Amino acid sequence: MDLHIDVRWLLERQESVLGKFLDVRDYSSLVAAVARHRVNTPHLDVGEPDPFWRAAALLDTIVLQRPLPARNELYGYAVAIAYLEASGETVEADQDQWIQLIDDIRALRLDSFDIADRLRSWR
Secondary structure, X not given: OOOOOOHHHHHHHHHHHHHHHOOOOOHHHHHHHHHHHOOOOOOOXXXXXXXXXXXXXXXXXXXXXXXXXXXXXXXXXXXXXXHHHHOOOOOOOOHHHHHHHHHHHHOOOOOHHHHHHHHHHOO
């Protein structure tokens, strides 16, 4: 199933996770996250992207582009989980696994395909 979200959906997630106390600093980062997750051929050697790759693209973009003045890691995590759940998928990982994933993203050790592989391994 191809679930495509929009900026409004991201803003709803932001409000539900962080409340209205943390305004978006850079809306262009949200637009980039939306555009990136909608790509149909992220790599020529990869077929159609699955929900895990799309969630990974959202998580990666939010963590690295930092649309909020703070707490982008928590926001990216919440968006990825919400996207997977809306797509009918689930992951089971503890807090330490998520922290390590986000640390690896921030350190540029992973690309979207690596992130998606890790998310898939948590099924």
